[in-house]
Amino acid sequence: MNKFNYKNGNLFCENVPVKDIAGSVGTPFYLYSYYTLLNHYRAFEGVFSGIPHITCYAYKANSNLSLCRILAGDGCGADAVSWGEIRRALEAGVPPGKIVFNGNGKTENELENAVRAGILMFIVDSEPELKLLDRVSRRLNRKARVALRINPAINPKTHKHLATGLKESKFGFAFNRALAGYKLAASLKNIEVKGMHMHIGSQILEIAPFVSALKKLISLIPSLKKSGINIEYIDVGGGIGITYQDETPPTFKEYADAITPLLKKAGCRVIFEPGRVIAGNAGILVTGVTHVKSTVGKRFVVVDAGMGDLIRPSFYDAYHEIKPVNGSSNSKRIKVDVVGPVCESGDYFARSRMIAGVKEGDLLAVFSAGAYGFAMSSNYNFRPRAAEVLVKGSNFYIIRKREVYRDLGRNEVVPGILT
Ligand SMILES: *Cc1c(COP(=O)(O)O)cnc(C)c1O
Numbered sequence: 252m253n254k255f256n257y258k259n260g261n262l263f264c265e266n267v268p269v270k271d272i273a274g275s276v277g278t279p280f281y282l283y284s285y286y287t288l289l290n291h292y293r294a295f296e297g298v299f300s301g302i303p304h305i306t307c308y309a310y311k312a313n314s315n316l317s318l319c320r321i322l323a324g325d326g327c328g329a330d331a332v333s334w335g336e337i338r339r340a341l342e343a344g345v346p347p348g349k350i351v352f353n354g355n356g357k358t359e360n361e362l363e364n365a366v367r368a369g370i371l372m373f374i375v376d377s378e379p380e381l382k383l384l385d386r387v388s389r390r391l392n393r394k395a396r397v398a399l400r401i402n403p404a405i406n407p408k409t410h411k412h413l414a415t416g417l418k419e420s421k422f423g424f425a426f427n428r429a430l431a432g433y434k435l436a437a438s439l440k441n442i443e444v445k446g447m448h449m450h451i452g453s454q455i456l457e458i459a460p461f462v463s464a465l466k467k468l469i470s471l472i473p474s475l476k477k478s479g480i481n482i483e484y485i486d487v488g489g490g491i492g493i494t495y496q497d498e499t500p501p502t503f504k505e506y507a508d509a510i511t512p513l514l515k516k517a518g519c520r521v522i523f524e525p526g527r528v529i530a531g532n533a534g535i536l537v538t539g540v541t542h543v544k545s546t547v548g549k550r551f552v553v554v555d556a557g558m559g560d561l562i563r564p565s566f567y568d569a570y571h572e573i574k575p576v577n578g579s580s581n582s583k584r585i586k587v588d589v590v591g592p593v594c595e596s597g598d599y600f601a602r603s604r605m606i607a608g609v610k611e612g613d614l615l616a617v618f619s620a621g622a623y624g625f626a627m628s629s630n631y632n633f634r635p636r637a638a639e640v641l642v643k644g645s646n647f648y649i650i651r652k653r654e655v656y657r658d659l660g661r662n663e664v665v666p667g668i669l670t
Pocket residue numbers: 309311312330332353354450452453454488489490491524525526527528622
């Protein structure tokens with residue numbers, strides 16, 4: 252399924268040598284495989300063919316237009332967390348009826364735009380949001396379909412920044428307030444209650460938290476029914492982990508086998524919001540070695556990509572596999588820190604890592620960078636963001652140009668007093 256492979260010591264993406272792309276595009280750049288992305292989506296779809304569902308890819312993982320087009324073209328919906336992402340999904344060709352709108356801070360403006368667009372469902376995070384959405388819909392003479400995001404208070408056993416359904420998390424309705432939330436929703440004239448939603452976190456490596464959380468959600472259905480509230484959709488969110496190093500996340504089939512019986516019994520249509528499992532291993536970051544230097548007892552490999560390009564190591568202590576793009580896999584491995592050029596000690600990709608001998612001018616591939624990579628990039632240190640490249644078969648295409656100096660200052664305005 253994964254189409255980044257070595258042939259005779261040289262890294263290929265599908266049929267294209269990565270070195271050739273670097274020669275043409277320069278470094279650093281993100282590199283995506285068309286078929287890897289598509290295959291991940293299709294594999295996910297495949298295990299749920301037996302139940303009525305919509306897969307809404309989480310745009311925040313990677314919202315490059317070309318990648319979104321690949322998925323939309325194959326029937327994939329969108330989970331958006333801003334009006335910008337909804338626009339992006341529409342632009343990619345996702346019909347409004349396959350878009351859900353998540354997030355805990357949707358503004359009046361965003362809600363209004365989304366009501367006008369006629370999206371499938373608002374995943375409402377709180378009572379104030381419910382009331383605001385009702386007012387907005389009334390003004391537009393529409394009814395907004397909603398699911399309430401319920402916080403099941405489950406520990407997904409992932410990095411603390413990636414847990415979103417703990418009791419103390421900022422997201423959703425507290426479990427014991429859910430019933431009250433639904434009653435409020437049902438009383439609002441321009442709100443149509445459609446479903447329930449959960450999203451307990453990301454990079455989750457076990458099945459049990461998903462199952463416990465889903466069971467808790469489903470346990471609310473009978474009391475809702477008694478109050479005359481029918482649940483048509485269950486949105487189970489995203490969160491399945493991927494292999495960065497040696498993790499063994501649940502396979503799609505294991506995930507499906509665990510939750511499908513519960514979903515069937517609940518008799519609802521299902522929405523999935525996978526992000527990382529679709530895009531994560533469909534992309535790498537290719538970076539060039541600028542210097543190799545030694546300090547007292549340490550050796551540093553300084554590369555031309557930094558935390559502005561891929562912040563996951565700095566932000567989540569994340570591990571990313573790093574390998575030479577060419578050749579040196581047989582040479583002796585030495586212990587190094589791979590660091591970027593940004594003026595922060597936290598600017599690193601690997602610490603005390605054994606890597607085959609690298610020298611100035613070599614290319615390194617940072618793997619599993621397709622999700623939460625470019626999407627989280629920034630211009631910190633006034634650095635242009637990297638190019639993005641897509642490979643399909645034997646061809647490659649630049650799908651986002653490397654930024655240039657002009658892009659960095661584009662929105663700056665110098666007032667007359669300073670000219
Ligand atoms: C981030 C997010 C997702 C996707 O999470 P992954 O771990 O990338 O699958 C899905 N739903 C919501 C509400 C999210 O915030």
